[in-house]
Amino acid sequence: MDRLSAMAAFVAVVDEAGFAAAARKLGQSPPAVTRAVAELESRMGVRLLTRTTRSVRLTEAGTRYAADCRRILADVAESEASTIGVHSQPRGHLVITAPVLFGSMHVTPIVTEYLDRYPETDVACWYVDRMVNLIEEGIDVAVRIGELSDSSLQAVAVGRVDRVLCASRGYLKRHGAPRDPRDLAQHRVISAGGVSPTQEWSFMAEGRPLRVRVRPRLSTTSNDSAIAAALDGFGITRVLSYQIAEHVKKGKLERILERYEPSPWPIHVVHREGRHVAQKARAFVDLAVERLRGDASLR
Numbered sequence: 001m002d003r004l005s006a007m008a009a010f011v012a013v014v015d016e017a018g019f020a021a022a023a024r025k026l027g028q029s030p031p032a033v034t035r036a037v038a039e040l041e042s043r044m045g046v047r048l049l050t051r052t053t054r055s056v057r058l059t060e061a062g063t064r065y066a067a068d069c070r071r072i073l074a075d076v077a078e079s080e081a082s083t084i085g086v087h088s089q090p091r092g093h094l095v096i097t098a099p100v101l102f103g104s105m106h107v108t109p110i111v112t113e114y115l116d117r118y119p120e121t122d123v124a125c126w127y128v129d130r131m132v133n134l135i136e137e138g139i140d141v142a143v144r145i146g147e148l149s150d151s152s153l154q155a156v157a158v159g160r161v162d163r164v165l166c167a168s169r170g171y172l173k174r175h176g177a178p179r180d181p182r183d184l185a186q187h188r189v190i191s192a193g194g195v196s197p198t199q200e201w202s203f204m205a206e207g208r209p210l211r212v213r214v215r216p217r218l219s220t221t222s223n224d225s226a227i228a229a230a231l232d233g234f235g236i237t238r239v240l241s242y243q244i245a246e247h248v249k250k251g252k253l254e255r256i257l258e259r260y261e262p263s264p265w266p267i268h269v270v271h272r273e274g275r276h277v278a279q280k281a282r283a284f285v286d287l288a289v290e291r292l293r294g295d296a297s298l299r
Contacts, residue, residue, distance in 0.1 A: 070272070111123050166238075192225075
């Protein structure tokens with residue numbers, strides 16, 4: 001098997017998390033795929049994968065090599081496409097990730113527009129409220145909320161969101177609105193794990209950090225369920241501004257303690273390949289940046 005085919009087999013094993021699944025994807029036999037990866041490991045003298053009876057995991061060397069393989073294979077595909085005159089038409093499979101609510105509210109409309117515009121593409125959306133490793137999990141593009149910790153990613157800033165406290169008018173009418181974050185001790189608090197994973201909430205008071213320990217009456221791992229409880233008038237919750245923008249606009253929820261809100265979190269569209277990014281990913285990034293920057297709820 002030639003080197004490029006072996007690289008493609010290795011990437012397929014990583015993406016499909018197994019040799020049998022990779023073989024089905026490539027239309028090859030499992031022994032052929034196993035042999036291709038073994039030849040790569042033998043040629044370089046390093047182990048790329050750790051194999052058990054239940055899983056296949058990348059080694060540290062394998063993680064770096066997988067990224068190199070993806071870049072090389074993308075460059076070859078781009079070169080071939082340019083040669084035959086279809087460079088401007090994105091094609092192929094794209095994998096995108098975003099937080100759950102942000103994905104359903106803001107990313108899905110961009111995906112459907114992208115698919116309508118480029119009929120030779122298909123997209124898989126991974127909407128999860130956790131930090132996804134783009135290289136290990138085969139992700140092409142991600143939308144991330146918060147400060148970026150991985151400097152190897154290519155990132156484009158598209159907006160920002162605030163961490164906001166809110167409650168229904170009915171709750172505030174019955175219990176009054178807190179005037180200071182420390183007043184939350186006298187209120188029903190709903191904790192949404194996606195935004196406030198600990199019981200110590202951060203605020204800003206006259207330009208200085210203020211930390212307040214809260215005691216939630218209701219704790220939930222999903223932001224949408226916390227918002228639902230607030231809409232029902234149960235109590236006060238902290239979520240991200242975009243998540244409740246429509247509810248605030250319609251008067252169903254009210255933002256409170258706004259002058260104590262901490263610094264906003266940035267939103268970035270990120271990808272892995274730098275200037276060598278595949279055309280399918282570049283086209284999506286360009287569209288996503290345009291649409292998200294134009295969204296008033298993300299400013």
